[in-house]
Amino acid sequence: MVNFPLFMQYAIGAAILLALLLSLLSFFVVVHNWSFLGVGISHAAFGGVALGFLLGVSPDLPALLFALMAGLTIGFVRRRWGFHEDVAIGVIFSFAMGVGVVLFSFSKGYTSDAFSYLFGNILTLTKGDLIAIAGVTLLAYLFVSVCLKGLLLMALNEEVAYTRGLPVGFLYYSLLVLLALAVVLAIKLVGVILVTALVVVPASVALRFLTGYRSILLLSIGVGLGINGGGLAVAYLLNLPPGATMAITAGLVFFVSLIIPFPR
Amino acid sequence: MPATAISVEGVTVALNGRVVLDNVSLGVKSGEFWGIIGPNGGGKTTLLRTIIGVIKPKRGHVSILGLSPKEAVKRGLVGYLPQKMGTKDFPLSVLDVVMIGGCSRFNFFKPFGPRQQDEAMRALEMVEMVEKAHDPFPNLSGGEQQRVLIAMALVSQPQIVLLDEPSTGVDVVAQEGFYEVMKGLKERLGFTVLMVTHDVGVISHFVDRIACLNVTLHYAGDPRGALDCRLLEELYGEPVDVFVHHPQCKGCHIVRDLKKW
Numbered sequence: 001m002v003n004f005p006l007f008m009q010y011a012i013g014a015a016i017l018l019a020l021l022l023s024l025l026s027f028f029v030v031v032h033n034w035s036f037l038g039v040g041i042s043h044a045a046f047g048g049v050a051l052g053f054l055l056g057v058s059p060d061l062p063a064l065l066f067a068l069m070a071g072l073t074i075g076f077v078r079r080r081w082g083f084h085e086d087v088a089i090g091v092i093f094s095f096a097m098g099v100g101v102v103l104f105s106f107s108k109g110y111t112s113d114a115f116s117y118l119f120g121n122i123l124t125l126t127k128g129d130l131i132a133i134a135g136v137t138l139l140a141y142l143f144v145s146v147c148l149k150g151l152l153l154m155a156l157n158e159e160v161a162y163t164r165g166l167p168v169g170f171l172y173y174s175l176l177v178l179l180a181l182a183v184v185l186a187i188k189l190v191g192v193i194l195v196t197a198l199v200v201v202p203a204s205v206a207l208r209f210l211t212g213y214r215s216i217l218l219l220s221i222g223v224g225l226g227i228n229g230g231g232l233a234v235a236y237l238l239n240l241p242p243g244a245t246m247a248i249t250a251g252l253v254f255f256v257s258l259i260i261p262f263p264r
Numbered sequence: 265m266p267a268t269a270i271s272v273e274g275v276t277v278a279l280n281g282r283v284v285l286d287n288v289s290l291g292v293k294s295g296e297f298w299g300i301i302g303p304n305g306g307g308k309t310t311l312l313r314t315i316i317g318v319i320k321p322k323r324g325h326v327s328i329l330g331l332s333p334k335e336a337v338k339r340g341l342v343g344y345l346p347q348k349m350g351t352k353d354f355p356l357s358v359l360d361v362v363m364i365g366g367c368s369r370f371n372f373f374k375p376f377g378p379r380q381q382d383e384a385m386r387a388l389e390m391v392e393m394v395e396k397a398h399d400p401f402p403n404l405s406g407g408e409q410q411r412v413l414i415a416m417a418l419v420s421q422p423q424i425v426l427l428d429e430p431s432t433g434v435d436v437v438a439q440e441g442f443y444e445v446m447k448g449l450k451e452r453l454g455f456t457v458l459m460v461t462h463d464v465g466v467i468s469h470f471v472d473r474i475a476c477l478n479v480t481l482h483y484a485g486d487p488r489g490a491l492d493c494r495l496l497e498e499l500y501g502e503p504v505d506v507f508v509h510h511p512q513c514k515g516c517h518i519v520r521d522l523k524k525w
Contacts, residue, residue: 031354149367149376152356156349156364163316163337163344164420165369211355211400 011122011242013130014189015228018198021137021182023224024144026203027217028175031155032085037074037176038199040089041183042192044070044096049117049192050103059117064184070096071180075173120191120243129188136181143178147171152213190243197250201227205257227253267329269294269424269456270315275324277310284310286480287324292473294329294423297450297457299471299487301464306478308460309347312426315458316344328424336424340368343422343455345413347429358404358412359397362387365416387415391445410442418449425450427459439463443470 004012029037048066052059070092077088104114116124144151150171154161161168179199186195206219231246238245270292277285285307292298300308313319315326317333328336336342356364362384363376371380388394391411396404401412410430417425427446431439447470450457461467468474468487476483483489 146373149364150372152360152364153367156354156361157346159313159316159318159346160344160349160365160417161367162318163342164365164367165338165340166367166372167369207355212357212360213355216355 007123007125008236010125010127010130011189011232014122014125014133015232015242015246016225017130017133017137018182018186018189019202019224019228020221021133021140022186022198023202023221024140024217025175025179025182026199026201026224027206027213027220028151028155029179029199030203030207034085034179035200036086036089036093036196037071037179038183038196040074040093041067041070041180042187042195043093043100045184045187046117046192047096047100047103049114049187050100050107053113054103054107063117063187064181066096067180067184068177071176072173075176079169079172116191117187118192119241120187120189120194122189122242124188129185133185136178136185140178140182143174147174148213151175190246194243194247197247198224198227201250201254205254208257209260223253267294268292269296269329270458271325271327272311272315273325275311275314275321275326277307277314277319277321279310279319283479285314285321285477288477288481289324290475290481290484292456292458294456295450295454296473297447297471298459298473298475299467300458300460300475300477301462301467302477302482308477309428311477312344312428312458312460315426316342338369340370340420341423343417343420343425345417345425345427345430347432347460349413354401356401357397358388358393358399358401359384361401361412362415362419366419368420383419384415387419388412390418390449391415407439407442411445414442414446418453421453423455425455425457427457429460429462431461431463443467446470 029035045063045067048062048064049059051066052062055062073092074085074088077083077091078085115121150161150166153164153166154168154171158168158172161171183195183199186198190198202220202224203216205223206216210216210219227250228246231249232242234240234249235242235245268291270290272288272290275285275288276283288307288311290311300311302308310319314321315328315333317326317337326333329341331339331341354361359381363380366380366383366387385394385397388397391414393408393411393415396408396412401409404412414427414430417427430446431442446457446459449455459467459471471487473485474483474487474489475481
């Protein structure tokens with residue numbers, strides 16, 4: 001049996017749990033056309049990371065707060081003013097990134113730490129991170145199992161869901177909060193810039209081959225596990241940056257899925 | 265005398281500072297089939313969205329079966345088919361789409377079971393789509409998709425059905441089939457239908473009443489009255505030729521004089 005060093009054990013645990021979490025949410029991201037939501041939230045989290053460095057505290061909590069604020073603001077702009085989520089994402093993405101860069105410019109000497117958050121660094125993963133990821137994964141699965149019918153109807157049409165008496169606002173914001181939590185927790189593994197691949201690719205691949213939400217959700221989770229597991233294994237064996245290797249794996253899986261001749 | 269199903273009294277709606285509905289009043293009796301016609305931007309969709317309570321009127325009052333829109337929606341009395349659904353490429357089977365449409369606050373936490381499946385199959389039977397129940401929804405033709413979406417709106421057995429341009433993108437023959445199905449269902453099940461449409465000529469054969477809306481209500485009453493070219497010219501702001509398509513599809517005729525028709 002291979003004895004992995006502790007950091008690698010944490011990385012394997014995080015990769016598996018994040019695959020379960022992000023691939024589940026990936027289905028809702030894709031059916032809502034929210035592909036850029038991961039980009040918006042993760043870059044907003046970067047603003048929080050920079051604030052953490054400037055204040056000399058752990059960047060985890062500011063990053064989480066920035067990500068949650070970004071998710072909720074994107075949702076609020078959409079629901080209050082009727083803009084598509086992409087518009088709010090575009091604004092918040094550059095705004096928070098701008099804030100992050102300005103804050104980093106005040107705290108010189110942390111450039112390498114910034115890179116850890118931009119591209120991921122498995123050495124920064126802690127046991128606490130693993131527990132947090134496990135907790136959010138459990139919460140996401142509970143939420144989706146209980147609210148699946150409502151989430152599907154909301155994805156079909158929010159106003160129809162409303163006319164069925166469903167708590168559309170609660171479902172919508174809960175989904176955004178879960179996504180914000182998932183993305184911010186994935187940053188240490190894959191980084192701000194690369195996390196989007198893990199949010200978008202699993203369900204996109206599953207959607208090419210299957211009809212029916214149950215089978216698509218299951219295949220999406222399988223694809224996510226394959227990408228994270230495969231990416232991390234290749235990175236370990238070839239001594240490559242894990243986040244980047246996972247992003248490349250995700251891209252390759254997507255392109256291979258395009259040329260497999262059995263679409264639904 | 266049938267009770268009032270939908271009551272719209274002096275409703276004025278402004279969106280982004282522009283008045284979209286101005287002092288509109290409409291009384292729809294239980295069991296009636298209404299068509300709402302009017303030009304683009306005339307406020308047809310806004311009227312439906314105000315009736316279901318998504319838009320709050322600046323002035324005026326809306327009630328559904330004597331209840332506020334919010335309460336009517338809570339009680340599951342309303343079936344709604346909006347103009348745009350996210351279903352076009354949604355990776356669901358036809359049966360899934362209809363079953364999901366049956367989700368309400370009363371069965372929100374219960375997983376789908378044989379009962380929901382039976383209800384969905386019955387709704388598909390109503391629109392003659394049972395044989396396609398297990399097909400992927402995106403693979404259906406436009407007309408078939410519309411029928412499935414109607415089944416989705418009807419699966420919860422609502423008393424009021426609101427349809428926003430349900431025949432958009434569907435060819436004339438499929439449109440007529442669709443209206444026939446709606447008329448038959450309305451007569452069989454006794455619900456009230458309010459349908460926004462552009463098919464001025466076609467719809468007049470199928471509905472009990474027509475409302476002509478362009479910010480204000482220009483006409484509400486017998487369908488034949490709505491085919492008056494002067495009224496339509498006033499409504500659309502330019503001369504309008506009405507193509508009346510006979511239910512038996514004997515051919516289309518341009519009707520300029522209602523008496524000839």
